[in-house]
Amino acid sequence: MTDTASEKFALVTGGGTGVGKAIAEALLGAGFTVTITGRRAEVLDKAAADLRAATGGNVYAVTADVSDPESVKALFEAIESRHGRLDLLVNNAGINVRAVPMEDLTFEEWNAIVGANLTGAFLCTQQAMRIMKAQEPRGGRVINNGSISAQTPRPFSGPYTATKHAITGLTKSTALDGRPFDIACGQIDIGNASTEMTAKMGTGVMQANGTIAAEPTMPARHVGEAVVYMASLPLSANVLTMTVMATTMPLVGRG
Ligand SMILES: NC(=O)c1ccc[n+]([C@@H]2O[C@H](COP(=O)([O-])OP(=O)(O)OC[C@H]3O[C@@H](n4cnc5c(N)ncnc54)[C@H](O)[C@@H]3O)[C@@H](O)[C@H]2O)c1
Numbered sequence: 736m737t738d739t740a741s742e743k744f745a746l747v748t749g750g751g752t753g754v755g756k757a758i759a760e761a762l763l764g765a766g767f768t769v770t771i772t773g774r775r776a777e778v779l780d781k782a783a784a785d786l787r788a789a790t791g792g793n794v795y796a797v798t799a800d801v802s803d804p805e806s807v808k809a810l811f812e813a814i815e816s817r818h819g820r821l822d823l824l825v826n827n828a829g830i831n832v833r834a835v836p837m838e839d840l841t842f843e844e845w846n847a848i849v850g851a852n853l854t855g856a857f858l859c860t861q862q863a864m865r866i867m868k869a870q871e872p873r874g875g876r877v878i879n880n881g882s883i884s885a886q887t888p889r890p891f892s893g894p895y896t897a898t899k900h901a902i903t904g905l906t907k908s909t910a911l912d913g914r915p916f917d918i919a920c921g922q923i924d925i926g927n928a929s930t931e932m933t934a935k936m937g938t939g940v941m942q943a944n945g946t947i948a949a950e951p952t953m954p955a956r957h958v959g960e961a962v963v964y965m966a967s968l969p970l971s972a973n974v975l976t977m978t979v980m981a982t983t984m985p986l987v988g989r990g
């Protein structure tokens with residue numbers, strides 16, 4: 736059950752690593768009780784211990800695969816039975832696949848990326864809407880981690896770009912359908928945030944003209960700060976999308 740009347744409960748999918756972990760840390764710093772979820776128990780448990788040590792906040796790890804309806808159902812049942820409510824869902828879990836021409840990708844790779852990036856956000860939003868509509872006080876927020884790839888593509892990134900553009904549609908629909916129930920939905924579109932994974936990638940990501948430009952990278956904590964800011968806005972002044980980049984440098988056009 737709810738521990739105190741004012742306590743706020745958040746779920747961050749893919750919260751065991753990278754940007755998701757930074758979002759969880761910022762939310763803990765802002766006083767949220769946070770559940771992080773991901774597929775690997777050992778990664779999640781270590782992340783929860785790190786986050787607890789860094790913030791002193793209340794953080795719980797629940798293993799789940801967001802692309803699997805049964806797993807998502809069990810995740811939300813665990814949250815409901817532990818906390819009795821959910822104030823904020825951050826749909827952050829996502830993957831990319833090989834940067835190769837579309838015709839070289841396998842059907843399995845397409846399904847994997849759609850499953851993690853789009854089906855996962857849909858399944859979690861479905862469950863969150865159900866809880867947020869029924870709880871007292873009613874309502875809550877959904878924040879989707881889109882990408883600059885929700886606005887413009889990078890080369891050899893068709894499935895990733897398609898799922899991220901689709902997330903924008905899901906954000907808009909969730910905002911529209913949620914409004915009568917005091918449920919707001921917004922999206923953060925980030926350029927490049929440095930994580931352990933991007934540090935290993937080195938110089939930068941491919942631009943639309945095919946060059947590997949040194950596109951500026953910002954600390955992942957800025958994404959956490961943006962999520963906390965979006966979550967602090969009144970429900971009546973919902974910001975639909977927020978682009979968060981290290982600079983205003985646009986992606987380079989082809990030709
Ligand atoms: N890092 C960047 O520069 C950047 C830029 C734009 C958008 N993004 C978005 O940010 C999000 C996080 O990416 P990241 O850079 O932190 O990478 P990451 O690989 O560190 O994080 C992704 C997380 O999602 C989890 N995940 C993947 N599939 C899952 C599934 N089916 N079920 C549960 N969890 C699953 C992974 O285990 C991992 O913890 C993604 O949605 C990505 O598209 C990142």
Ligand SMILES: O=C(O)[C@H](O)[C@@H](O)[C@H](O)[C@H](O)CO
Pocket residue numbers: 831882883884889925926927928932933940
């Ligand atoms: O367009 C995007 O979504 C991002 O810029 C990505 O290309 C990330 O930088 C990359 O996936 C490393 O996490």
